[in-house]
Amino acid sequence: MTQTPNTPLAGQVALVAGATRGAGRAIAVQLGAVGATVYVTGRTARGKVSEMGRAGETIEETAELVDAAGGQGIAVPTDHMEADQVRELVARIDREQGRLDILVNDVWGGNAYLDFDTRMWDVDLDRGLRMLDLGVRTHIVTSSIALPLLVRRPGGLVVEVTDGTARTNREPRENFYYDLAKNAPIRMARLLGDELMVLGCTAVAVTPGFLRSEEMLDHFGLTEENWREGTQAQPHWSLSESPVYLGRGVAALAADPGRHRFNGQSLDSGELAQEYGFTDSDGSRPDVWGFILAEKAGGEPDPKDYR
Template sequence: MNTERTIMALPLSGKVCLVTGATRGIGRGIALQLGEAGATVYITGRTLKPKSDGKAGTSGSLTTTAEEIEARGGKCIPVQCDHADDEQVKQLFEQISKEQNGRLDVLVNNAYAAVSLLTEQYGKKFWEVSPNTWDTVNNVGLRCHYIASWYAAKMMVPAKQGLMINVSSPGGLNYLFNVAYGVGKAACDRMAADCAFELKKSNVAFISLWPGAVKTEIFEETILSDKADNFPDGFLDVFQFGESVEYPGKAVACLAQDKNIMKKSGRVLLTAELGEEYGFTDIDGSNPLNFRQIKSLLKMSGHPWLAAMTPGFLKIPFWLWSISASKF
Protein backbone atom coordinates (compact mmCIF):
# COMPACT_ATOMS: atom_id res chain seq x y z
CA MET A 1 0.00 0.00 0.00
CA ASN A 2 2.77 2.43 0.84
CA THR A 3 4.42 1.65 -2.49
CA GLU A 4 1.18 2.44 -4.33
CA ARG A 5 0.84 5.77 -2.54
CA THR A 6 4.44 6.66 -3.39
CA ILE A 7 3.88 5.94 -7.09
CA MET A 8 0.69 8.00 -7.12
CA ALA A 9 2.39 10.88 -5.34
CA LEU A 10 5.30 10.86 -7.80
CA PRO A 11 3.71 10.76 -11.26
CA LEU A 12 6.94 11.74 -13.02
CA SER A 13 9.14 9.17 -11.30
CA GLY A 14 11.70 7.85 -13.79
CA LYS A 15 11.36 10.84 -16.11
CA VAL A 16 14.42 12.90 -17.03
CA CYS A 17 13.86 16.63 -17.50
CA LEU A 18 16.01 19.61 -18.39
CA VAL A 19 15.03 23.17 -17.44
CA THR A 20 17.30 25.89 -18.80
CA GLY A 21 17.72 29.13 -16.88
CA ALA A 22 16.47 27.72 -13.57
CA THR A 23 18.37 29.82 -11.03
CA ARG A 24 15.38 32.10 -10.53
CA GLY A 25 11.96 33.09 -11.83
CA ILE A 26 9.80 30.86 -14.01
CA GLY A 27 12.62 28.38 -14.66
CA ARG A 28 13.12 27.86 -10.94
CA GLY A 29 9.38 27.40 -10.42
CA ILE A 30 9.14 24.83 -13.20
CA ALA A 31 12.14 22.91 -11.88
CA LEU A 32 10.65 22.84 -8.37
CA GLN A 33 7.37 21.37 -9.59
CA LEU A 34 9.00 18.79 -11.85
CA GLY A 35 11.26 17.68 -9.02
CA GLU A 36 8.36 17.52 -6.57
CA ALA A 37 6.51 15.30 -9.06
CA GLY A 38 9.38 12.80 -8.96
CA ALA A 39 11.39 13.62 -12.07
CA THR A 40 15.17 13.75 -12.22
CA VAL A 41 15.70 17.41 -13.07
CA TYR A 42 18.76 18.89 -14.71
CA ILE A 43 18.90 22.65 -14.28
CA THR A 44 21.19 25.19 -15.92
CA GLY A 45 22.29 28.73 -15.23
CA ARG A 46 25.41 30.86 -15.12
CA THR A 47 25.49 31.27 -11.33
CA LEU A 48 26.47 28.10 -9.50
CA LYS A 49 26.56 29.23 -5.88
CA PRO A 50 25.01 32.05 -3.81
CA LYS A 51 26.95 35.20 -3.04
CA SER A 52 29.57 35.13 -0.31
CA ASP A 53 26.94 36.22 2.23
CA GLY A 54 25.03 33.02 1.48
CA LYS A 55 22.09 34.80 -0.13
CA ALA A 56 20.94 34.03 -3.64
CA GLY A 57 19.36 37.44 -4.19
CA THR A 58 17.23 38.15 -7.26
CA SER A 59 19.94 36.60 -9.45
CA GLY A 60 19.48 33.23 -7.75
CA SER A 61 21.87 30.30 -7.99
CA LEU A 62 21.86 26.69 -9.17
CA THR A 63 22.74 25.26 -5.79
CA THR A 64 19.93 27.20 -4.11
CA THR A 65 17.36 25.85 -6.57
CA ALA A 66 18.81 22.33 -6.30
CA GLU A 67 18.60 22.43 -2.51
CA GLU A 68 14.95 23.51 -2.70
CA ILE A 69 14.12 20.63 -5.04
CA GLU A 70 15.90 18.07 -2.88
CA ALA A 71 14.22 19.45 0.26
CA ARG A 72 10.93 18.47 -1.38
CA GLY A 73 12.19 14.97 -1.99
CA GLY A 74 13.19 15.50 -5.61
CA LYS A 75 16.41 14.76 -7.44
CA CYS A 76 18.25 17.65 -9.05
CA ILE A 77 21.49 17.86 -11.01
CA PRO A 78 22.71 21.45 -11.41
CA VAL A 79 24.94 22.17 -14.40
CA GLN A 80 26.65 25.53 -14.77
CA CYS A 81 26.08 26.52 -18.39
CA ASP A 82 26.11 29.74 -20.38
CA HIS A 83 23.59 29.18 -23.17
CA ALA A 84 25.33 31.81 -25.28
CA ASP A 85 28.20 29.33 -25.61
CA ASP A 86 27.33 26.49 -27.99
CA GLU A 87 30.20 24.34 -26.74
CA GLN A 88 28.89 24.49 -23.17
CA VAL A 89 25.44 23.50 -24.41
CA LYS A 90 26.94 20.56 -26.32
CA GLN A 91 28.72 19.39 -23.17
CA LEU A 92 25.48 19.71 -21.21
CA PHE A 93 23.60 17.32 -23.49
CA GLU A 94 26.55 14.94 -23.62
CA GLN A 95 26.50 14.81 -19.83
CA ILE A 96 22.76 14.09 -19.72
CA SER A 97 23.05 11.41 -22.40
CA LYS A 98 25.95 9.72 -20.62
CA GLU A 99 24.39 9.83 -17.15
CA GLN A 100 20.85 8.88 -18.25
CA ASN A 101 21.71 6.31 -20.95
CA GLY A 102 20.55 8.60 -23.73
CA ARG A 103 17.22 9.40 -22.11
CA LEU A 104 15.58 12.83 -22.03
CA ASP A 105 11.81 13.10 -21.59
CA VAL A 106 11.22 16.84 -21.20
CA LEU A 107 13.10 19.95 -22.32
CA VAL A 108 11.95 23.35 -21.08
CA ASN A 109 13.57 26.20 -22.99
CA ASN A 110 13.47 29.03 -20.48
CA ALA A 111 16.96 30.59 -20.40
CA TYR A 112 16.68 34.36 -20.89
CA ALA A 113 19.33 37.03 -20.55
CA ALA A 114 17.29 40.23 -21.00
CA VAL A 115 15.03 40.43 -17.94
CA SER A 116 16.87 43.34 -16.33
CA LEU A 117 17.36 45.04 -19.68
CA LEU A 118 13.63 45.05 -20.39
CA THR A 119 12.86 46.91 -17.18
CA GLU A 120 15.71 49.36 -17.66
CA GLN A 121 14.76 50.20 -21.25
CA TYR A 122 11.00 50.19 -20.82
CA GLY A 123 9.34 53.03 -22.73
CA LYS A 124 12.28 53.65 -25.06
CA LYS A 125 11.93 53.22 -28.82
CA PHE A 126 14.15 50.77 -30.71
CA TRP A 127 16.25 53.56 -32.23
CA GLU A 128 16.84 55.09 -28.80
CA VAL A 129 18.74 52.10 -27.46
CA SER A 130 21.80 50.19 -28.61
CA PRO A 131 21.27 47.84 -31.57
CA ASN A 132 22.94 45.23 -29.36
CA THR A 133 19.62 45.05 -27.53
CA TRP A 134 18.52 42.64 -30.26
CA ASP A 135 21.35 40.23 -29.45
CA THR A 136 20.84 40.47 -25.69
CA VAL A 137 17.12 39.70 -26.04
CA ASN A 138 17.24 37.08 -28.77
CA ASN A 139 20.53 35.24 -28.37
CA VAL A 140 19.84 33.72 -24.95
CA GLY A 141 16.08 33.71 -25.34
CA LEU A 142 15.53 32.45 -28.88
CA ARG A 143 18.66 31.19 -30.62
CA CYS A 144 19.68 29.17 -27.57
CA HIS A 145 16.22 27.53 -27.56
CA TYR A 146 16.82 26.33 -31.11
CA ILE A 147 20.26 24.95 -30.23
CA ALA A 148 18.96 23.12 -27.15
CA SER A 149 16.04 21.72 -29.13
CA TRP A 150 18.43 20.48 -31.82
CA TYR A 151 20.35 18.44 -29.25
CA ALA A 152 17.19 17.28 -27.48
CA ALA A 153 15.66 16.07 -30.74
CA LYS A 154 18.67 13.82 -31.34
CA MET A 155 17.83 12.09 -28.05
CA MET A 156 14.03 12.09 -28.26
CA VAL A 157 13.47 11.15 -31.92
CA PRO A 158 15.22 7.74 -31.69
CA ALA A 159 13.21 7.04 -28.52
CA LYS A 160 9.95 8.00 -30.29
CA GLN A 161 8.83 10.04 -27.28
CA GLY A 162 9.44 13.39 -25.63
CA LEU A 163 8.15 16.87 -24.92
CA MET A 164 9.78 20.23 -25.64
CA ILE A 165 8.42 23.52 -24.36
CA ASN A 166 9.34 27.10 -25.22
CA VAL A 167 8.48 29.54 -22.45
CA SER A 168 6.95 32.38 -24.44
CA SER A 169 4.57 35.29 -23.87
CA PRO A 170 1.52 37.18 -25.20
CA GLY A 171 4.18 39.60 -26.44
CA GLY A 172 4.41 37.26 -29.41
CA LEU A 173 0.92 38.36 -30.43
CA ASN A 174 0.66 42.00 -29.39
CA TYR A 175 3.23 44.70 -28.60
CA LEU A 176 4.88 44.33 -25.19
CA PHE A 177 8.10 45.82 -23.75
CA ASN A 178 9.97 46.50 -27.01
CA VAL A 179 10.47 45.45 -30.63
CA ALA A 180 13.18 42.86 -29.99
CA TYR A 181 11.07 41.23 -27.26
CA GLY A 182 7.97 40.90 -29.42
CA VAL A 183 9.86 39.55 -32.42
CA GLY A 184 11.64 37.01 -30.23
CA LYS A 185 8.46 35.73 -28.58
CA ALA A 186 6.62 35.53 -31.90
CA ALA A 187 9.56 33.49 -33.18
CA CYS A 188 9.39 31.19 -30.14
CA ASP A 189 5.75 30.48 -30.97
CA ARG A 190 6.48 29.86 -34.65
CA MET A 191 9.47 27.70 -33.76
CA ALA A 192 7.26 25.48 -31.58
CA ALA A 193 4.70 25.12 -34.36
CA ASP A 194 7.22 24.33 -37.10
CA CYS A 195 9.30 21.98 -34.96
CA ALA A 196 6.09 20.19 -33.97
CA PHE A 197 5.29 19.71 -37.66
CA GLU A 198 8.64 18.03 -38.30
CA LEU A 199 8.55 16.00 -35.07
CA LYS A 200 4.99 14.69 -35.41
CA LYS A 201 5.88 11.34 -37.01
CA SER A 202 8.48 10.77 -34.28
CA ASN A 203 5.85 11.13 -31.53
CA VAL A 204 7.69 14.08 -29.99
CA ALA A 205 5.58 17.07 -28.93
CA PHE A 206 6.60 20.72 -29.02
CA ILE A 207 4.55 23.40 -27.27
CA SER A 208 4.78 27.14 -26.70
CA LEU A 209 3.72 28.08 -23.16
CA TRP A 210 2.35 31.50 -22.22
CA PRO A 211 2.43 32.25 -18.50
CA GLY A 212 0.40 35.24 -17.36
CA ALA A 213 1.78 38.07 -15.25
CA VAL A 214 4.32 36.21 -13.09
CA LYS A 215 5.50 37.46 -9.72
CA THR A 216 9.17 36.77 -10.36
CA GLU A 217 11.85 37.97 -7.97
CA ILE A 218 12.97 40.76 -10.27
CA PHE A 219 9.46 42.08 -10.91
CA GLU A 220 8.66 42.11 -7.21
CA GLU A 221 11.87 44.02 -6.67
CA THR A 222 10.91 46.46 -9.44
CA ILE A 223 7.49 47.11 -7.94
CA LEU A 224 9.15 48.13 -4.68
CA SER A 225 11.77 50.35 -6.33
CA ASP A 226 12.01 53.68 -8.13
CA LYS A 227 12.02 51.76 -11.44
CA ALA A 228 8.27 51.30 -11.05
CA ASP A 229 7.80 54.90 -12.14
CA ASN A 230 8.95 53.94 -15.66
CA PHE A 231 5.84 51.82 -16.22
CA PRO A 232 2.42 53.20 -17.20
CA ASP A 233 -0.46 53.38 -14.74
CA GLY A 234 -2.05 50.00 -14.24
CA PHE A 235 0.82 47.99 -15.71
CA LEU A 236 2.22 46.78 -12.41
CA ASP A 237 -1.28 46.45 -10.91
CA VAL A 238 -1.73 43.41 -13.16
CA PHE A 239 0.82 41.56 -11.05
CA GLN A 240 -1.34 41.66 -7.95
CA PHE A 241 -3.61 39.21 -9.79
CA GLY A 242 -0.64 37.38 -11.29
CA GLU A 243 0.76 33.93 -10.72
CA SER A 244 3.65 32.62 -8.67
CA VAL A 245 6.69 31.21 -10.44
CA GLU A 246 5.47 27.72 -9.56
CA TYR A 247 2.14 28.04 -11.37
CA PRO A 248 3.79 27.58 -14.80
CA GLY A 249 5.66 24.70 -13.14
CA LYS A 250 2.39 23.00 -12.30
CA ALA A 251 1.31 23.46 -15.91
CA VAL A 252 4.51 21.84 -17.21
CA ALA A 253 4.24 18.96 -14.74
CA CYS A 254 0.69 18.26 -15.94
CA LEU A 255 1.74 18.45 -19.61
CA ALA A 256 4.56 15.99 -18.89
CA GLN A 257 1.96 13.52 -17.56
CA ASP A 258 -0.56 14.00 -20.37
CA LYS A 259 -0.87 10.73 -22.32
CA ASN A 260 -2.53 12.60 -25.19
CA ILE A 261 0.12 15.32 -25.39
CA MET A 262 0.50 14.95 -29.15
CA LYS A 263 -2.96 16.50 -29.56
CA LYS A 264 -1.54 19.68 -28.05
CA SER A 265 1.69 19.67 -30.04
CA GLY A 266 2.35 22.78 -32.12
CA ARG A 267 -0.05 24.93 -30.12
CA VAL A 268 0.30 27.99 -27.91
CA LEU A 269 -1.05 27.12 -24.45
CA LEU A 270 -1.86 29.51 -21.61
CA THR A 271 -1.01 28.50 -18.05
CA ALA A 272 -4.38 29.74 -16.77
CA GLU A 273 -6.24 27.68 -19.39
CA LEU A 274 -4.22 24.61 -18.41
CA GLY A 275 -5.08 25.26 -14.76
CA GLU A 276 -8.76 25.05 -15.67
CA GLU A 277 -8.28 21.97 -17.85
CA TYR A 278 -6.14 19.96 -15.44
CA GLY A 279 -7.77 21.30 -12.27
CA PHE A 280 -4.81 22.86 -10.44
CA THR A 281 -4.53 26.16 -8.57
CA ASP A 282 -1.57 28.30 -7.60
CA ILE A 283 0.48 27.44 -4.52
CA ASP A 284 -1.69 29.79 -2.42
CA GLY A 285 -4.89 28.18 -3.68
CA SER A 286 -5.80 31.08 -5.98
CA ASN A 287 -6.71 31.07 -9.66
CA PRO A 288 -4.43 33.61 -11.36
CA LEU A 289 -5.48 36.08 -14.03
CA ASN A 290 -6.62 34.58 -17.33
CA PHE A 291 -6.17 37.11 -20.14
CA ARG A 292 -9.04 35.51 -22.09
CA GLN A 293 -11.53 35.44 -19.24
CA ILE A 294 -13.94 38.42 -19.15
CA LYS A 295 -14.30 38.02 -15.40
CA SER A 296 -10.55 38.32 -14.85
CA LEU A 297 -10.25 41.33 -17.16
CA LEU A 298 -13.02 43.18 -15.32
CA LYS A 299 -11.37 42.44 -11.99
CA MET A 300 -8.01 43.64 -13.28
CA SER A 301 -9.52 46.86 -14.66
CA GLY A 302 -10.97 47.84 -11.29
CA HIS A 303 -14.56 46.57 -11.57
CA PRO A 304 -14.74 43.86 -8.88
CA TRP A 305 -18.52 44.10 -8.47
CA LEU A 306 -19.08 43.59 -12.19
CA ALA A 307 -16.51 40.79 -12.21
CA ALA A 308 -18.39 39.04 -9.41
CA MET A 309 -21.54 39.04 -11.54
CA THR A 310 -19.81 37.72 -14.68
CA PRO A 311 -19.75 33.95 -15.33
CA GLY A 312 -16.26 32.49 -15.48
CA PHE A 313 -16.91 30.64 -18.72
CA LEU A 314 -17.24 33.87 -20.73
CA LYS A 315 -13.98 34.32 -22.64
CA ILE A 316 -12.58 36.20 -25.59
CA PRO A 317 -12.48 33.66 -28.47
CA PHE A 318 -9.01 32.71 -29.65
CA TRP A 319 -9.90 33.69 -33.22
CA LEU A 320 -10.93 37.17 -32.11
CA TRP A 321 -7.80 37.54 -30.02
CA SER A 322 -5.52 36.47 -32.86
CA ILE A 323 -7.30 38.53 -35.52
CA SER A 324 -6.48 41.67 -33.55
CA ALA A 325 -2.83 41.04 -34.42
CA SER A 326 -3.45 39.98 -38.00
CA LYS A 327 -0.93 41.28 -40.55
CA PHE A 328 -3.44 40.97 -43.42
Protein backbone atom coordinates in the same frame (compact mmCIF):
# COMPACT_ATOMS: atom_id res chain seq x y z
CA MET B 1 11.95 5.63 -7.98
CA THR B 2 8.88 3.50 -8.73
CA GLN B 3 6.11 5.16 -10.70
CA THR B 4 2.95 5.76 -8.66
CA PRO B 5 -0.17 7.91 -9.18
CA ASN B 6 1.65 10.70 -7.31
CA THR B 7 4.92 10.26 -9.22
CA PRO B 8 3.88 9.71 -12.84
CA LEU B 9 7.26 10.97 -14.12
CA ALA B 10 9.34 8.54 -12.06
CA GLY B 11 12.12 7.20 -14.29
CA GLN B 12 11.91 10.15 -16.67
CA VAL B 13 14.67 12.68 -17.21
CA ALA B 14 14.11 16.41 -17.72
CA LEU B 15 16.40 19.28 -18.63
CA VAL B 16 15.20 22.70 -17.52
CA ALA B 17 17.43 25.23 -19.26
CA GLY B 18 17.30 28.48 -17.32
CA ALA B 19 16.25 27.14 -13.91
CA THR B 20 18.03 29.62 -11.65
CA ARG B 21 14.92 31.46 -10.53
CA GLY B 22 11.34 32.37 -11.46
CA ALA B 23 9.30 30.12 -13.70
CA GLY B 24 12.28 27.93 -14.60
CA ARG B 25 13.02 27.12 -10.98
CA ALA B 26 9.35 26.40 -10.23
CA ILE B 27 9.02 24.16 -13.29
CA ALA B 28 12.08 22.17 -12.23
CA VAL B 29 10.75 21.76 -8.68
CA GLN B 30 7.29 20.70 -9.80
CA LEU B 31 8.72 18.17 -12.27
CA GLY B 32 10.73 16.77 -9.37
CA ALA B 33 7.61 16.65 -7.22
CA VAL B 34 6.04 14.19 -9.66
CA GLY B 35 9.11 11.99 -9.77
CA ALA B 36 11.42 13.27 -12.50
CA THR B 37 15.18 13.47 -12.45
CA VAL B 38 15.82 17.11 -13.36
CA TYR B 39 18.99 18.66 -14.73
CA VAL B 40 18.86 22.35 -13.88
CA THR B 41 21.07 24.81 -15.70
CA GLY B 42 21.87 28.50 -15.73
CA ARG B 43 24.73 30.95 -15.49
CA THR B 44 24.46 31.81 -11.79
CA ALA B 45 26.03 29.18 -9.57
CA ARG B 46 27.67 29.35 -6.17
CA GLY B 47 30.72 31.51 -6.69
CA LYS B 48 29.66 32.71 -10.13
CA VAL B 49 27.11 35.40 -10.99
CA SER B 50 25.60 36.17 -14.39
CA GLU B 51 25.12 39.64 -15.87
CA MET B 52 21.78 39.82 -14.03
CA GLY B 53 23.74 40.30 -10.81
CA ARG B 54 21.42 38.21 -8.65
CA ALA B 55 23.88 36.19 -6.57
CA GLY B 56 21.22 35.02 -4.12
CA GLU B 57 19.58 32.64 -6.60
CA THR B 58 21.68 29.74 -7.86
CA ILE B 59 21.15 26.54 -9.79
CA GLU B 60 22.49 24.57 -6.80
CA GLU B 61 19.63 25.95 -4.69
CA THR B 62 17.19 24.93 -7.40
CA ALA B 63 18.58 21.39 -7.43
CA GLU B 64 18.21 21.21 -3.65
CA LEU B 65 14.59 22.32 -3.95
CA VAL B 66 13.99 19.59 -6.53
CA ASP B 67 15.43 17.04 -4.07
CA ALA B 68 13.25 18.38 -1.26
CA ALA B 69 10.18 18.04 -3.48
CA GLY B 70 10.88 14.35 -3.96
CA GLY B 71 12.75 14.28 -7.25
CA GLN B 72 16.45 14.28 -8.06
CA GLY B 73 18.00 17.62 -8.93
CA ILE B 74 21.32 17.87 -10.73
CA ALA B 75 22.85 21.33 -11.15
CA VAL B 76 25.08 21.92 -14.16
CA PRO B 77 26.40 25.49 -14.72
CA THR B 78 25.75 26.21 -18.39
CA ASP B 79 25.74 29.25 -20.66
CA HIS B 80 23.24 28.27 -23.33
CA MET B 81 24.69 30.74 -25.80
CA GLU B 82 27.85 28.63 -25.84
CA ALA B 83 27.26 25.55 -27.99
CA ASP B 84 30.26 23.68 -26.59
CA GLN B 85 28.91 24.03 -23.06
CA VAL B 86 25.52 22.72 -24.15
CA ARG B 87 27.20 19.80 -25.95
CA GLU B 88 29.04 18.92 -22.74
CA LEU B 89 25.76 19.14 -20.80
CA VAL B 90 23.84 16.87 -23.18
CA ALA B 91 26.73 14.41 -23.35
CA ARG B 92 26.68 14.23 -19.56
CA ILE B 93 22.93 13.56 -19.51
CA ASP B 94 23.41 10.82 -22.11
CA ARG B 95 26.30 9.32 -20.19
CA GLU B 96 24.54 9.39 -16.81
CA GLN B 97 20.95 8.67 -17.85
CA GLY B 98 20.97 7.42 -21.43
CA ARG B 99 17.77 9.33 -22.17
CA LEU B 100 16.07 12.71 -22.19
CA ASP B 101 12.28 12.81 -21.95
CA ILE B 102 11.50 16.47 -21.31
CA LEU B 103 13.28 19.60 -22.53
CA VAL B 104 12.17 22.94 -21.09
CA ASN B 105 13.65 25.99 -22.81
CA ASP B 106 13.22 28.77 -20.24
CA VAL B 107 16.40 30.78 -20.83
CA TRP B 108 15.83 34.54 -20.80
CA GLY B 109 17.49 37.16 -18.58
CA GLY B 110 16.82 40.03 -20.99
CA ASN B 111 14.61 42.30 -18.90
CA ALA B 112 17.55 44.57 -18.08
CA TYR B 113 17.84 45.42 -21.79
CA LEU B 114 14.17 46.25 -22.30
CA ASP B 115 13.48 49.91 -23.15
CA PHE B 116 9.76 50.73 -23.03
CA ASP B 117 8.11 53.19 -25.40
CA THR B 118 11.20 53.40 -27.61
CA ARG B 119 11.25 53.20 -31.40
CA MET B 120 13.30 50.42 -32.93
CA TRP B 121 15.92 52.75 -34.38
CA ASP B 122 16.29 54.58 -31.07
CA VAL B 123 17.15 51.38 -29.19
CA ASP B 124 20.86 50.76 -28.79
CA LEU B 125 21.59 48.01 -31.31
CA ASP B 126 23.78 45.99 -28.94
CA ARG B 127 21.05 46.03 -26.29
CA GLY B 128 18.45 44.86 -28.78
CA LEU B 129 20.60 42.09 -30.20
CA ARG B 130 21.48 40.94 -26.70
CA MET B 131 17.79 40.33 -26.04
CA LEU B 132 17.59 38.20 -29.17
CA ASP B 133 20.70 36.27 -28.13
CA LEU B 134 19.25 35.58 -24.68
CA GLY B 135 15.69 34.79 -25.71
CA VAL B 136 16.05 33.21 -29.15
CA ARG B 137 19.59 32.03 -29.83
CA THR B 138 19.80 30.19 -26.51
CA HIS B 139 16.63 28.23 -27.29
CA ILE B 140 17.84 27.34 -30.78
CA VAL B 141 21.27 26.22 -29.57
CA THR B 142 19.76 24.06 -26.83
CA SER B 143 17.15 22.40 -29.03
CA SER B 144 19.59 21.74 -31.84
CA ILE B 145 21.95 19.89 -29.51
CA ALA B 146 19.48 18.24 -27.11
CA LEU B 147 16.80 17.01 -29.52
CA PRO B 148 18.86 14.12 -30.98
CA LEU B 149 18.89 12.63 -27.48
CA LEU B 150 15.23 13.38 -26.79
CA VAL B 151 13.95 11.78 -30.01
CA ARG B 152 15.64 8.45 -29.35
CA ARG B 153 12.43 7.47 -27.58
CA PRO B 154 8.88 8.29 -28.64
CA GLY B 155 6.85 10.44 -26.28
CA GLY B 156 9.38 13.19 -25.66
CA LEU B 157 8.15 16.68 -24.76
CA VAL B 158 9.63 20.07 -25.64
CA VAL B 159 8.33 23.09 -23.71
CA GLU B 160 9.14 26.60 -24.92
CA VAL B 161 8.58 29.15 -22.14
CA THR B 162 7.82 32.66 -23.33
CA ASP B 163 5.61 35.69 -22.66
CA GLY B 164 2.18 35.51 -24.28
CA THR B 165 0.53 33.13 -26.72
CA ALA B 166 -0.35 33.27 -30.39
CA ARG B 167 -3.78 34.48 -29.30
CA THR B 168 -2.61 37.22 -26.93
CA ASN B 169 0.33 38.48 -28.98
CA ARG B 170 -1.57 39.52 -32.09
CA GLU B 171 -0.81 43.14 -31.24
CA PRO B 172 2.79 44.42 -30.96
CA ARG B 173 4.48 43.99 -27.60
CA GLU B 174 6.40 46.61 -25.60
CA ASN B 175 9.54 46.81 -27.71
CA PHE B 176 10.63 45.70 -31.22
CA TYR B 177 13.32 43.31 -29.95
CA TYR B 178 11.23 42.08 -27.03
CA ASP B 179 8.38 41.31 -29.42
CA LEU B 180 10.68 39.23 -31.61
CA ALA B 181 12.27 37.48 -28.62
CA LYS B 182 8.93 36.47 -27.13
CA ASN B 183 7.11 35.53 -30.31
CA ALA B 184 9.97 33.39 -31.62
CA PRO B 185 9.45 30.59 -29.03
CA ILE B 186 5.78 30.41 -30.02
CA ARG B 187 6.83 29.78 -33.62
CA MET B 188 9.53 27.36 -32.45
CA ALA B 189 6.90 25.21 -30.77
CA ARG B 190 4.77 25.30 -33.90
CA LEU B 191 7.65 24.37 -36.20
CA LEU B 192 9.15 21.76 -33.89
CA GLY B 193 5.72 20.28 -33.36
CA ASP B 194 5.48 19.48 -37.06
CA GLU B 195 8.95 17.93 -37.13
CA LEU B 196 8.58 15.97 -33.90
CA MET B 197 5.11 14.68 -34.63
CA VAL B 198 6.26 11.87 -36.91
CA LEU B 199 8.58 10.66 -34.13
CA GLY B 200 5.80 10.54 -31.54
CA CYS B 201 7.03 13.61 -29.69
CA THR B 202 5.34 16.88 -28.77
CA ALA B 203 6.28 20.57 -28.64
CA VAL B 204 4.26 23.20 -26.78
CA ALA B 205 4.84 26.84 -25.87
CA VAL B 206 3.69 28.02 -22.44
CA THR B 207 3.51 31.39 -20.74
CA PRO B 208 2.85 32.64 -17.24
CA GLY B 209 0.46 35.49 -16.70
CA PHE B 210 1.52 38.41 -14.49
CA LEU B 211 4.40 36.58 -12.84
CA ARG B 212 5.49 37.40 -9.29
CA SER B 213 9.06 36.34 -9.91
CA GLU B 214 11.82 37.26 -7.49
CA GLU B 215 13.02 39.89 -9.95
CA MET B 216 9.53 41.38 -10.37
CA LEU B 217 8.90 41.55 -6.64
CA ASP B 218 12.24 43.24 -6.06
CA HIS B 219 11.56 45.74 -8.84
CA PHE B 220 8.36 46.86 -7.12
CA GLY B 221 9.83 46.67 -3.62
CA LEU B 222 7.43 43.89 -2.63
CA THR B 223 7.66 40.38 -1.20
CA GLU B 224 5.56 37.26 -1.59
CA GLU B 225 3.96 38.14 1.75
CA ASN B 226 2.83 41.69 0.90
CA TRP B 227 2.49 41.61 -2.91
CA ARG B 228 -1.17 42.66 -2.78
CA GLU B 229 0.02 46.17 -1.92
CA GLY B 230 1.27 46.40 -5.51
CA THR B 231 -2.29 46.63 -6.76
CA GLN B 232 -2.28 50.32 -5.83
CA ALA B 233 0.38 51.04 -8.46
CA GLN B 234 -0.53 48.39 -11.03
CA PRO B 235 -4.12 47.03 -11.08
CA HIS B 236 -3.06 43.79 -12.77
CA TRP B 237 -1.18 42.85 -9.59
CA SER B 238 -4.55 41.65 -8.29
CA LEU B 239 -4.37 38.89 -10.92
CA SER B 240 -0.69 38.10 -10.47
CA GLU B 241 0.56 34.56 -9.95
CA SER B 242 3.47 32.89 -8.21
CA PRO B 243 5.99 30.88 -10.26
CA VAL B 244 4.49 27.72 -8.73
CA TYR B 245 1.39 28.19 -10.90
CA LEU B 246 3.15 27.68 -14.23
CA GLY B 247 5.37 25.03 -12.64
CA ARG B 248 2.31 22.98 -11.77
CA GLY B 249 0.97 23.54 -15.26
CA VAL B 250 4.07 22.19 -16.97
CA ALA B 251 4.24 19.22 -14.59
CA ALA B 252 0.59 18.39 -15.32
CA LEU B 253 1.20 18.69 -19.05
CA ALA B 254 4.27 16.45 -18.86
CA ALA B 255 2.32 13.81 -16.91
CA ASP B 256 -0.62 13.85 -19.33
CA PRO B 257 -0.48 10.81 -21.65
CA GLY B 258 -2.77 12.70 -24.04
CA ARG B 259 -0.68 15.88 -24.20
CA HIS B 260 -0.05 15.46 -27.92
CA ARG B 261 -3.45 17.07 -28.54
CA PHE B 262 -1.69 20.37 -27.73
CA ASN B 263 1.18 19.79 -30.16
CA GLY B 264 2.38 23.02 -31.74
CA GLN B 265 0.09 25.18 -29.63
CA SER B 266 0.80 27.96 -27.14
CA LEU B 267 -0.97 27.86 -23.77
CA ASP B 268 -1.07 30.23 -20.83
CA SER B 269 -1.05 29.27 -17.16
CA GLY B 270 -4.73 30.06 -16.74
CA GLU B 271 -5.66 27.73 -19.60
CA LEU B 272 -3.47 24.97 -18.16
CA ALA B 273 -5.13 25.42 -14.75
CA GLN B 274 -8.58 25.09 -16.28
CA GLU B 275 -7.51 22.02 -18.24
CA TYR B 276 -5.86 20.17 -15.36
CA GLY B 277 -7.68 21.55 -12.31
CA PHE B 278 -4.72 22.80 -10.26
CA THR B 279 -4.42 26.10 -8.40
CA ASP B 280 -1.69 28.53 -7.47
CA SER B 281 0.09 28.17 -4.13
CA ASP B 282 -2.58 30.30 -2.40
CA GLY B 283 -5.47 28.20 -3.74
CA SER B 284 -6.53 30.75 -6.35
CA ARG B 285 -6.73 30.27 -10.11
CA PRO B 286 -5.68 33.60 -11.73
CA ASP B 287 -6.29 34.21 -15.43
CA VAL B 288 -4.75 37.58 -16.28
CA TRP B 289 -4.59 36.84 -20.02
CA GLY B 290 -8.32 36.12 -20.05
CA PHE B 291 -8.90 39.40 -18.24
CA ILE B 292 -6.71 41.36 -20.67
CA LEU B 293 -8.42 39.84 -23.70
CA ALA B 294 -11.81 40.74 -22.24
CA GLU B 295 -10.62 44.32 -21.76
CA LYS B 296 -9.35 44.51 -25.34
CA ALA B 297 -12.70 43.26 -26.57
CA GLY B 298 -14.26 46.40 -25.12
CA GLY B 299 -15.67 44.94 -21.95
CA GLU B 300 -15.28 46.00 -18.34
CA PRO B 301 -14.37 42.70 -16.69
CA ASP B 302 -14.33 42.34 -12.92
CA PRO B 303 -10.90 41.10 -11.76
CA LYS B 304 -12.66 38.98 -9.13
CA ASP B 305 -14.08 36.86 -11.96
CA TYR B 306 -10.57 36.06 -13.18
CA ARG B 307 -8.97 34.82 -9.96
